[in-house]
Amino acid sequence: MSRVDLNLLTALDVLLTERSITGAARRLNLSVSAMSRTLTRLRTATGDRLLLQAGRTLVLTPYAEQLSQRLPSLTREAQALLSPADHVFDAATLEQRFTLRAGEGFIDLLGVPLMNRIQRAAPGVKLCFTPKPDWDAQPLREGMIDLEIGIVGTKAPEIRTRLLFRDRYVGVCRLGHPLMGGTGFSIEHWTSCGHVATSRVKDAVSTVDAALEALGLRRKVVMVVPSYTSAMQLARYSDLLSTIPHSCLGNPFTPDHAAANGLQYFELPVLTPAFNVSAIWHPRLDQDPGHRWLRAEVLEMCQAAYPRDPKPEDSLRSNR
Incomplete structure (x- = not known):
């Protein structure tokens, strides 16, 4: 699409609405000469005259009439696609399956409370736990795993982590x-x-x-x-x-x-030494609304389960 300038969509929409080069220039904060050059570019791009002189006013060609019906929605869609995402997230309507990798201890002790939290807020969400044979980051990179819980054992530089609790x-x-x-x-x-x-x-x-x-x-x-x-x-x-x-x-x-x-x-x-138990994920999921919600739910549950760090291991507690 090297020949396509999406800015021309907005200019064309304003020109066909105003039916005036001067009026369009005023709305787009351009000079009349710049607006006139933009109209020339639009005529070249579309192969149509678009606006024609009729006395002291400009009128639309038949093709421009057709475009004027399509342009407003097309322009809004293009602007929405190229603007920051504005999601209205509602966990209650979320229909999604998340694959998690965690040790058996986490599943045994926190699997039920996590399931209860998820089901109360998002009954359409399904959690699928998978075995954790190692710390390989490749399943996170390939999207086979959405979230890992445990000790950070990978050196993959792009992987994101969030401390859940301290353990010993x-x-x-x-x-x-x-x-x-x-x-x-x-x-x-x-x-x-x-x-x-x-x-x-x-x-x-x-x-x-x-x-x-x-x-x-x-x-x-x-x-x-x-x-x-x-x-x-x-x-x-x-x-x-x-x-x-x-x-x-x-x-x-x-x-x-x-x-x-x-x-x-x-x-x-x-x-x-004490050690960190963390949530681990790939950065492509950073801004995903469902994944952000899941991470927050896991964090809040872990903080409720283990609200304080373990005692500092700065002195040896003897059993003698």
């Missing part, structure tokens, strides 16, 4: 575990127990193992599973210890989740 690691074991029988336990006693670790990546070094390695220690890992929910179930039915995010213990929507599953928690005898 704690230990869990079954009720009545020998480790919890006294007034406390040593780090050596804890490391000598059997542990079930959580990792989706083969041979990955966890935060806990890195902290132990810095102290010249290692824990006795006898099993590795891909999810915290699996690790919690194994700890519940055995003497294995597990390390899970504090958020997996429960929240106001699902209180005492760990205790209800036959588990008790304890502070780790090794210092580990």
